[in-house]
Amino acid sequence: MVLKLYNTLTRKKQVFKAIKKSQVGMYTCGLTVYNYGHIGNYRAFVASDILVKYLKYLGYKVKKIVNITNVDDKTIKGSIKERKSLKEFTRKYEKAFFEDEVSLNIERAWKYPRATEHIKEMVELIEKLLKKGYAYKTKDGIYFNIKKFKNYGKLARIKLEDLRKCARINSDEYDKENPRDFALWKFYDNEDGNVFWNTKLGKGRPGWHIECSVMSTKYLGQPFDIHTGGVDLIFPHHENEIAQSEAGNAKKFVNYWIHNEWVMVNGKKMSKSLGNYYTIRDLIQRKFNPLALRYFYLTGHYRSQLNFTIESLKNSQNSLKRLKNIISEIKDDGKVNAIYLKKFENAMNNDLDTPKGLQVLWALVRDETAVGKLKTIKKIDSVFGLDLLKKEKVVVPANVKKLVNEREIARDGKDWKKADKLREALFALGYQINDTKDGAKITKIWNRKPKLPLS
Ligand SMILES: [Zn+2]
Known part of the structure; x- marks a missing residue:
C-alpha cells in the first residue's frame, strides 16, 4: 500500500x-x-x-x-x-x-x-x-x-x-x-x-x-x-x-x-461582479468557523469541482460540531485501531481521497464496539487538521454568563422565543450553546481568535 x-x-x-x-x-x-x-x-x-x-x-x-x-x-x-x-x-x-x-x-x-x-x-x-x-x-x-x-x-x-x-x-x-x-x-x-x-x-x-x-x-x-x-x-x-x-x-x-479543481459558488464561477465572491474574512463576519470551511473542502475530492453555497457551509459547520461533540464523549481506550487506520490510509493513498477519509472517520466515531478511538482520531486529525480533539477551555466572560443564565430562566419559563433570541445574541459574541441533560454547554465557535480585516 x-x-x-x-x-x-x-x-x-x-x-x-x-x-x-x-x-x-x-x-x-x-x-x-x-x-x-x-x-x-x-x-x-x-x-x-x-x-x-x-x-x-x-x-x-x-x-x-x-x-x-x-x-x-x-x-x-x-x-x-x-x-x-x-x-x-x-x-x-x-x-x-x-x-x-x-x-x-x-x-x-x-x-x-x-x-x-x-x-x-x-x-x-x-x-x-x-x-x-x-x-x-x-x-x-x-x-x-x-x-x-x-x-x-x-x-x-x-x-x-x-x-x-x-x-x-x-x-x-x-x-x-x-x-x-x-x-x-x-x-x-x-x-x-x-x-x-x-x-x-x-x-x-x-x-x-x-x-x-x-x-x-x-x-x-x-x-x-x-x-x-x-x-x-x-x-x-x-x-x-x-x-x-x-x-x-x-x-x-x-x-x-x-x-x-475550481470552487464554484451557487453553480457559477466566482466573480466580484456576480456578488458570489467570498473571502475567509467575509465568512468569519458571518460567524462561520474557518475550520468549517476546511471541513467543507474535505467533503470534495481535490480534483473535483466543489460547489459552495452558504447552506453547504452551514451543513459542514453542523457536521463538524456534531463530530466534535461525539468525540468529546469518548473515553480514552487504549491503542490505535489498526483496522480503521488502514481504511483511512487506503483512502488517502488513493490520490488523497478525503471524502472517503471523512466517511471512515464518521464510521469510527459511530462504531460502538470499536476500541482505540481517541488515538486513531488523533492520527487522522494530524492530516485533516480539524482540531477534533482540542478541548476548548472556555473562559466564559461575565456578560456571556449573564446571557446564558437569562436564557436558562427563559427556558424554565418556556419562553422559547426569548431563549432563541438569547442564543442568537450569544452566537454573535462567538459562543455556541448546546443543551445537554446536564444543562447548557458553552463552546467557543473558533479556537483561535481569527483577526478581522485591518481596515
Ligand atoms: Zn507560480
Missing part, C-alpha cells in the same frame, strides 16, 4: 517516489498580494496542506515553499491607487494571508519567498535564456521564444499550431514574434510609477512566471518533487515555468504536478 498521486504531467495516478529517501521538496504557487484571498485560493492552499500533512503522516520531512507575488500589474495598480508604496500596499495583504492560513490550520511553509527579494536570481536566469537563444529583446521587454523550446505544451497538452490559431492576444499590441511568447522582463513604462529595478537587463521589472521558476529551484534544487496549484495555473503559468526552468538549466523541472 503506497501513496498514489494524479500527476497532471502524465495524466495518470502514479506511485509517489521522493527524490531523497525521507524528504520531499514541494512548491505551491502562493497569493498575489493585492487583495484578500478568496475561497477558491484557499481551496488550493488547503489541498496543498493536506498533502503536506499526509506526507508527514507517512514519515517524510516536507520542505514547502509558498511564494508571495508582490510585484505585478495588479499590485502596482493598487498601490498607485491608494498612494502607497508597493511595499506598504502589499504587506497589508501579505499579513492577511498569514492570518487566513492560521485560521484554516494551514501549517506554516518552510519559506515564503517574496518576488521582489529575488530579482537578482531572476535576472541571472533571464541572462542564461538570452545566451542560449531561448529569449529575445524587443522595445518593451524580453520575451521567451516558445518555438525554441521543443517540449512547450507538454504539461497542458497543447500544440504550438493550436496556440497560434486560438491566441486571443492581439499580436500587434506587443512587439512579439509569437503571440504566446511571454514576458520574462518588462521594460519600465510610466504606468509602473516608482516600481522598477535597474539591472543588467535594463530598467524594468520581472514577468510573473519567472519568479516561480527561480524561487522554487533556489530553495528546492532542480528537479524537485512536487509542484501544486489550481487547474487555472496549468496554462500558461506552469507551462511557462517548465519552459523557463528546463530551457535555462537543461534538466527536468518537477516530477509531480498536482492540480486542484
